Amino acid sequence: xxxxxxxxxxxxxxxxxxxxxxxxxxxxxxxxxxxxxxxxxxxxxxxxxxxxxxxxxxxxxxxxxxxxxxxxxxxxxxxxxxxxxxxxxxxxxxxxxxxxxxxxxxxxxxxxxxxxxxxxxxxxxxxxxxxxxxxxxxxxxxxxxxxxxxxxxxxxxxxxxxxxxxxxxxxxxxxxxxxxxxxxxxxxxxxxxxxxxxxxxxxxxxxxxxxxxxxxxxxxxxxxxxxxxxxxxxxxxxxxxxxxxxxxxxxxxxxxxxxxxxxxxxxxxxxxxxxxxxxxxxxxxxxxxxxxxxxxxxxxxxxxxxxxxxxxxxxxxxxxxxxxxxxxxxxxxxxxxxxxxxxxxxxxxxxxxxxxxxxxxxxxxxxxxxxxxxxxxxxxxxxxxxxxxxxxxxxxxxxxxxxxxxxxxxxxxxxxxxxxxxxxxxxxxxxxxxxxxxxxxxxxxxxxxxxxxxxxxxxxxxxxxxxxxxxxxxxxxxxxxxxxxxxxxxxxxxxxxxxxxxxxxxxxxxxxxxxxxxxxxxxxxxxxxxxxxxxxxxxxxxxxxxxxxxxxxxxxxxxxxxxxxxxxxxxxxxxxxxxxxxxxxxxxxxxxxxxxxxxxxxxxxxx
Ligand code: ADP
Numbered sequence: 001x002x003x004x005x006x007x008x009x010x011x012x013x014x015x016x017x018x019x020x021x022x023x024x025x026x027x028x029x030x031x032x033x034x035x036x037x038x039x040x041x042x043x044x045x046x047x048x049x050x051x052x053x054x055x056x057x058x059x060x061x062x063x064x065x066x067x068x069x070x071x072x073x074x075x076x077x078x079x080x081x082x083x084x085x086x087x088x089x090x091x092x093x094x095x096x097x098x099x100x101x102x103x104x105x106x107x108x109x110x111x112x113x114x115x116x117x118x119x120x121x122x123x124x125x126x127x128x129x130x131x132x133x134x135x136x137x138x139x140x141x142x143x144x145x146x147x148x149x150x151x152x153x154x155x156x157x158x159x160x161x162x163x164x165x166x167x168x169x170x171x172x173x174x175x176x177x178x179x180x181x182x183x184x185x186x187x188x189x190x191x192x193x194x195x196x197x198x199x200x201x202x203x204x205x206x207x208x209x210x211x212x213x214x215x216x217x218x219x220x221x222x223x224x225x226x227x228x229x230x231x232x233x234x235x236x237x238x239x240x241x242x243x244x245x246x247x248x249x250x251x252x253x254x255x256x257x258x259x260x261x262x263x264x265x266x267x268x269x270x271x272x273x274x275x276x277x278x279x280x281x282x283x284x285x286x287x288x289x290x291x292x293x294x295x296x297x298x299x300x301x302x303x304x305x306x307x308x309x310x311x312x313x314x315x316x317x318x319x320x321x322x323x324x325x326x327x328x329x330x331x332x333x334x335x336x337x338x339x340x341x342x343x344x345x346x347x348x349x350x351x352x353x354x355x356x357x358x359x360x361x362x363x364x365x366x367x368x369x370x371x372x373x374x375x376x377x378x379x380x381x382x383x384x385x386x387x388x389x390x391x392x393x394x395x396x397x398x399x400x401x402x403x404x405x406x407x408x409x410x411x412x413x414x415x416x417x418x419x420x421x422x423x424x425x426x427x428x429x430x431x432x433x434x435x436x437x438x439x440x441x442x443x444x445x446x447x448x449x450x451x452x453x454x455x456x457x458x459x460x461x462x463x464x465x466x467x468x469x470x471x472x473x474x475x476x477x478x479x480x481x482x483x484x485x486x487x488x489x490x491x492x493x494x495x496x497x498x499x500x501x502x503x504x505x506x507x508x509x510x511x512x513x514x515x516x517x518x519x520x521x522x523x524x525x526x527x528x529x530x531x532x533x534x535x536x537x538x539x540x541x542x543x544x545x546x547x548x549x550x551x552x553x554x555x556x557x558x559x560x561x562x563x564x565x566x567x568x569x570x571x572x573x574x575x576x577x578x579x580x581x582x583x584x585x586x587x588x589x590x591x592x593x594x595x596x597x598x599x600x601x602x603x604x605x606x607x
Contacts, residue, residue: 004161005085030196032065033192036063037292039063039077042170043079044201046081055141061079064076065189065207067207069210072176074176074183077171081168082141082169083138083140084148085146088136088138088160127174130177130180139169147164148163197218197219198220198223199288199293204219206218223314224237225266229256241270244286244310245272247310251272253347255269255343255344259336259339263335264315265339266314267312269311271362283307283310284296284297285307286311286312286313290316301313301333303334303337303340305372305377338379341383342383344373345380345384349384364391371447371450374388374450375449387399390418392439404416410436411435412473415462415464416440417466427510428466430509431505431507435474469515475504480549485561486502486547486557499542499543500544501547502546503547504549505551510548510551511554511557512554512577514543514544545578579599
């Protein structure tokens with residue numbers, strides 16, 4: 001072929017270049033993904049021909065991305081099937097172009113392109129987002145094929161001539177424009193390759209003309225998720241996690257999913273270890289399409305609660321050229337979610353049944369995920385309801401039925417008592433312990449919502465914080481006739497709004513405790529999490545100071561209160577009793593603290 005074949009992209013299609021140029025302005029990086037994945041396809045096709053006996057190959061398959069800063073070019077070369085001139089004409093001049101056009105027509109105006117998952121499908125012509133001129137140098141695998149050369153400017157004019165390529169395959173040469181000079185930075189290109197091409201199926205080498213580099217592929221052509229779990233060790237999974245998510249800590253556990261037809265997706269999902277309990281739960285699920293990275297956390301594809309996890313999902317069945325809303329309606333997402341949920345639950349149940357100590361050892365870290373999943377997905381709750389663990393103040397982990405069994409005959413029926421701050425509430429915990437009642441710990445940020453959610457379920461457990469009205473638990477059957485002097489005394493020393501009550505507790509240890517209404521308090525906590533909502537008032541805590549008529553100290557104060565001469569002393573002691581009840585329940589205000597210190601010193605002087 002010696003003649004030069006020239007052509008102009010037809011009038012109606014001429015506008016494609018300016019459109020491509022401003023297309024996906026924010027995500028030009030994908031041009032490299034498109035070109036490298038075309039190169040992978042060309043290699044895959046070659047492999048297939050070889051396996052069918054229709055072609056021969058002696059080389060190691062590879063893709064090279066070469067940067068030449070002097071010539072301001074970036075070249076993506078492969079040793080795949082290559083193209084003949086006729087094929088360039090058909091696949092590049094016609095099909096690829098009409099493909100790109102169709103794509104743009106379809107999605108022009110749809111949120112500037114955000115409507116398409118990962119912006120797939122622009123293909124070859126996305127090269128013009130960064131290049132003024134693009135060349136193709138190619139030699140087809142076909143016997144006696146002639147090398148072909150194609151070159152096209154961003155004005156839409158192409159030229160085809162005989163090529164000089166002597167080895168099989170295709171090289172796409174981009175002449176990077178001034179404005180896009182950032183794509184001539186090696187670091188920038190490496191980062192794009194790492195992001196989008198890290199797991200493409202053919203070894204990819206990156207080199208820079210005139211710079212010595214190591215001859216090692218930048219990708220892992222056989223990613224873990226495609227491998228057989230039986231050949232992999234725990235260490236393999238952990239190493240993969242650490243590398244991919246730049247997290248030096250081991251994940252809590254992982255699941256390897258391999259859904260067969262028709263879902264046909266594979267992936268590995270990790271439960272990360274949270275940095276601390278208040279660290280935001282922010283996962284990262286990377287979505288791949290046949291080993292080509294599409295995007296992180298696509299909410300149309302990844303079920304919401306799974307967003308807390310980290311991992312990879314490779315979904316070759318995903319219709320990427322459809323809009324996000326279609327995807328959501330298609331039910332595909334739901335099916336992925338169901339499959340993964342089942343896997344997670346199987347894993348947890350498996351641990352519960354065969355290695356409970358291990359499950360217990362990670363439960364604290366796991367809890368936020370589990371609680372979130374439970375409130376988001378009824379199926380999830382249903383599956384793990386029986387293995388949900390509750391940590392007790394003594395460091396045990398019990399299921400709700402184990403808890404009830406343990407507390408059998410004590411406390412109220414079907415009620416689980418919990419501490420939200422085991423350190424501060426140690427006084428209350430002691431009171432319960434004296435009654436032989438185990439108290440669980442619910443000190444996580446997700447707990448209030450989780451508890452309220454669980455209480456709305458059928459056959460629900462009732463959760464009561466240990467500083468709530470503790471009727472049955474702490475009170476003895478005995479009723480105390482209200483002592484008026486005592487009542488008046490305490491009503492005079494507690495702040496306004498606090499109710500004073502007299503009860504006979506089972507234990508005589510504690511003179512008084514402050515209790516709150518469980519419902520009001522919890523409502524307040526939940527509302528606070530949402531921040532201020534206009535029109536809704538966060539309810540005041542209804543606090544009650546319960547005086548223990550079974551406590552000798554209260555008896556003494558009562559006696560003092562009944563005599564005019566010791567009224568002052570009774571007042572001092574009553575106030576001190578109140579402050580002690582406060583500190584067992586919440587932090588002191590600055591004034592309370594100052595008062596407490598002063599009065600304690602005074603009391604010591606008078607001792
Ligand atoms: P798609 O990859 O979605 O088919 P593209 O616009 O990226 O669309 O490419 C159009 C066609 O050009 C490809 O289908 C393929 O036939 C051909 N092609 C592109 N790049 C190469 C390459 N590196 N080697 C061989 N053929 C290629």
